Amino acid sequence: MADDTLLETYQAHRTLLFGVAYRMLGRVTDAEDVLQEAWPRWSARDRGEVRDPRAYLVRIVTRLALDRMREQAARRETYVGPWLPEPLPTDSLAPTPAPEGADRAVLADTVSFAVLVMMESLSPLERAVFVLREAFGVGYPEIAEALGRDQPAVRQLAARARRHMAERRPRYTVDPRDQRELAERFLAAALDGDVGALLESLAADVTLVGDSGGQAKAPRRVIVGADKVSRFLAGVGVKESEGLVARFAVFNGCPAVYAHTPRGPLGAFLLDVVDGRVQRVYVVTNPDKLAHLPR
Structure with missing residues (x-):
């Protein structure tokens, strides 16, 4: 051949x-x-x-x-x-x-x-x-x-x-348009540091898992519960607001928020939506795992 x-x-x-x-x-x-x-x-x-x-x-x-x-x-x-x-x-x-x-x-x-x-x-x-x-x-x-x-x-x-x-694996069907609307509300609330608005988008038993590989900011333990997760996300939005560009994205077929600064990628926040609420938030900030993403 x-x-x-x-x-x-x-x-x-x-x-x-x-x-x-x-x-x-x-x-x-x-x-x-x-x-x-x-x-x-x-x-x-x-x-x-x-x-x-x-x-x-x-x-x-x-x-x-x-x-x-x-x-x-x-x-x-x-x-x-x-x-x-x-x-x-x-x-x-x-x-x-x-x-x-x-x-x-x-x-x-x-x-x-x-x-x-x-x-x-x-x-x-x-x-x-x-x-x-x-x-x-x-x-x-x-x-x-x-x-x-x-x-x-x-x-x-x-x-x-x-x-x-x-x-x-839970069995559920989610309308893509509903996913996007929820992700955009989540993005706006996180950037504004609005704990109340974040609570409205999160399930009561939501979990947040962060992956930094020890090279960036991310929690090293799983955060559980809407109150703790919303306060963590609100704090990130306020602290990282200078020079931050964040937009809606689709990663792995699910709604996400992709954030970067003029220095490069900052993080990807992937949302697992169940029954109209965010059930899990996956936060990837390890720069080695973001290098392939578009600027």
Whole structure:
């Protein structure tokens, strides 16, 4: 196969491969690194041995991502404070087109911040199977080959992962327009330091989780309760008001507030909305996790 054809095939599947790697790793930078590592393995392979380029590329990326997940586990032992995924910008709250074999709604759901956080409690193999099967509709034979496991073992991993996620994932439908209106009210109240207005947008048992990696301002412990969360957010809005630019954004398919100063990104505030109230606030201020975001 000519080099141009190799590249065309690789590029044709790049969105799929990035989607697999990002959902497994929760980091844009790590997912991009995996794709860069996958290219030489793909380009060096004897094409006569590859019957299904898509399946072969997915297998390469899955194995590389599993290796990187093990590296992540070692790094997190010394990570300062809670660990959150890297925010991924999306153009709208509507799901992106699904690759062949994937369910469009599930594809969007598995990239949501709340679901990515829940997937952190899965084992690496469970997470790989859940992503490949639930998000992308990959068949059990392909998954078994990618993981080097037999099909019964893969089916057990899939059942365990589905059960684990179903027990923790709330079922609800939120109108995207309502999400945006709530996020804009939240943004205005936070910038004004208006505790009363913030309380109106927060659920009584709201939680706030911050990820700074010890490199920026963010709470190192989870904040629980509308009163404490609203006061924390109001304080941030007042303290960081000088030179602050904050706007509505959509990260991981959910409403968010993206803030930056002339010096660079300040933070991403992702809102998990349940029944018209903010149930969880995810605050990412670690500069390493914001470097890929637009200025």
